Amino acid sequence: MSEPRSLRYPAVEAVLSKSQIERIMKAVEERFDDQVEFLQEVVRAHSLRGNEAGVQKIVSNALANRGYDVRSFAIDPTLIGKDPAFSPTKFDLSNSTIVVGSKNPQRNGGRSLALNAHVDVVPVGTSSRWKYEPFSATREDDWLYGRGAGDMKAGLVANLFALDAVAAAGLDLTAPVQFQSVVEEETTGNGAAMVLAKGFRADAVLIPEPTGEKVVSANTGVIKFAITVQGVPAHPLEVASGRSAIDIATRTMEHLRRLEQQWMAERPVARPEFADVGNPIALTIGTIAGGEWLASVPSECRFEGRIGFYPGDKAETRAASLETFLKDASLSDPLLKGCPEPEIEWVGVKQGGFVLSPGSEAEGVLSAAHILADPSESELERFVMPCYLDAAVFALHGGMTSLVYGPVAENIHAVDERVSLSSMMRVTKAIALFAAAWCGVQARAEQA
Numbered sequence: 450m451s452e453p454r455s456l457r458y459p460a461v462e463a464v465l466s467k468s469q470i471e472r473i474m475k476a477v478e479e480r481f482d483d484q485v486e487f488l489q490e491v492v493r494a495h496s497l498r499g500n501e502a503g504v505q506k507i508v509s510n511a512l513a514n515r516g517y518d519v520r521s522f523a524i525d526p527t528l529i530g531k532d533p534a535f536s537p538t539k540f541d542l543s544n545s546t547i548v549v550g551s552k553n554p555q556r557n558g559g560r561s562l563a564l565n566a567h568v569d570v571v572p573v574g575t576s577s578r579w580k581y582e583p584f585s586a587t588r589e590d591d592w593l594y595g596r597g598a599g600d601m602k603a604g605l606v607a608n609l610f611a612l613d614a615v616a617a618a619g620l621d622l623t624a625p626v627q628f629q630s631v632v633e634e635e636t637t638g639n640g641a642a643m644v645l646a647k648g649f650r651a652d653a654v655l656i657p658e659p660t661g662e663k664v665v666s667a668n669t670g671v672i673k674f675a676i677t678v679q680g681v682p683a684h685p686l687e688v689a690s691g692r693s694a695i696d697i698a699t700r701t702m703e704h705l706r707r708l709e710q711q712w713m714a715e716r717p718v719a720r721p722e723f724a725d726v727g728n729p730i731a732l733t734i735g736t737i738a739g740g741e742w743l744a745s746v747p748s749e750c751r752f753e754g755r756i757g758f759y760p761g762d763k764a765e766t767r768a769a770s771l772e773t774f775l776k777d778a779s780l781s782d783p784l785l786k787g788c789p790e791p792e793i794e795w796v797g798v799k800q801g802g803f804v805l806s807p808g809s810e811a812e813g814v815l816s817a818a819h820i821l822a823d824p825s826e827s828e829l830e831r832f833v834m835p836c837y838l839d840a841a842v843f844a845l846h847g848g849m850t851s852l853v854y855g856p857v858a859e860n861i862h863a864v865d866e867r868v869s870l871s872s873m874m875r876v877t878k879a880i881a882l883f884a885a886a887w888c889g890v891q892a893r894a895e896q897a
């Protein structure tokens with residue numbers, strides 16, 4: 450007791466003793482081989498959209514074995530279009546369940562916490578371009594390769610083993626904790642929306658997306674669209690009387706690029722914190738299909754994409770202004786004049802962006818936990834993540850403080866996705882210390 454207490458981590462040290470902090474971190478280290486093995490198991494249970502049943506079975510078994518009260522439920526499609534937290538989709542999600550494991554303490558005195566992660570992963574692209582088979586979960590030195598390893602199964606596993614470490618340190622949390630394993634983050638966010646619709650709430654939610662051990666200060670709103678344009682089909686003999694739907698689509702994309710520039714230009718006024726982000730709006734055309742026959746002027750073309758916008762606006766407002774912008778363009782552009790108006794469908798995420806207000810208690814506790822887990826760090830860095838995050842659903846529709854903080858990963862959504870295992874260990878320690886300090890702890894009563 451003679452050692453002076455450090456003043457660097459008041460938010461954690463106000464709750465945990467030095468020996469409790471050490472025991473928690475040691476418990477993470479002692480279980481780390483098991484943690485890596487479990488990560489390999491969940492990466493191998495590949496979970497592309499609509500195919501998450503296998504990994505969710507592994508997760509719900511792991512939770513049940515640890516004494517969580519486990520609930521599994523599907524996304525209720527009747528809420529889409531009714532509940533503003535939900536985004537539009539036509540995809541059949543009847544095989545995609547969400548799993549939530551809860552633990553309620555005997556003595557409840559602290560602040561409740563939800564640890565959230567998504568299990569859905571994006572397609573691998575051409576698997577022959579990968580160094581290792583994308584779902585083999587191959588380990589090479591500090592890296593574990595695999596689709597979903599970084600985004601975000603390492604985070605999912607970190608959540609689980611962080612809570613294990615607190616328990617293994619002989620401590621019980623003194624506030625309710627939820628372990629949420631959701632689907633549909635990559636397409637709609639409807640997994641997170643369904644968690645809220647089921648009534649799950651907490652004083653804070655932590656989502657260990659691969660953020661490189663930084664905390665997300667803000668993200669962008671995102672709307673995802675599919676646009677179909679009609680031309681006038683013709684035989685090459687009468688090419689002058691035809692109008693190519695592919696040309697019309699290309700022109701429509703050029704107009705969207707102008708809209709992207711307009712939205713980007715709002716930055717200095719709207720969001721100075723986005724100053725360092727190259728292109729936060731990031732109009733992306735992801736797919737295109739058009740034409741019917743090599744030697745006919747194409748009749749129809751369809752493309753899909755997404756566009757971002759600064760936090761503060763509703764997705765509905767932005768969607769309406771995109772529709773108006775394209776309508777005006779099709780009336781004033783000679784190439785588009787006279788063609789049927791483009792048909793715009795909203796086909797995925799339609800969600801605003803969120804801002805993590807500086808100075809929250811939750812961020813303070815996480816900063817302290819982060820520095821304890823990695824003594825080479827002197828602060829928890831903030832950064833803007835200009836993409837959709839489930840944190841937006843919890844912040845905007847659940848009124849929850851939403852922390853996004855997770856390990857170092859490379860090549861997410863690309864070839865050779867991989868996560869750093871030493872980083873996963875540090876993040877697991879930080880989450881464990883965060884959970885303990887946020888919820889509060891008591892020494893577990895000796896069992897008779």
Ligand SMILES: [Zn+2]
Binds near residue numbers: 601634658659
């Ligand atoms: Zn992710």
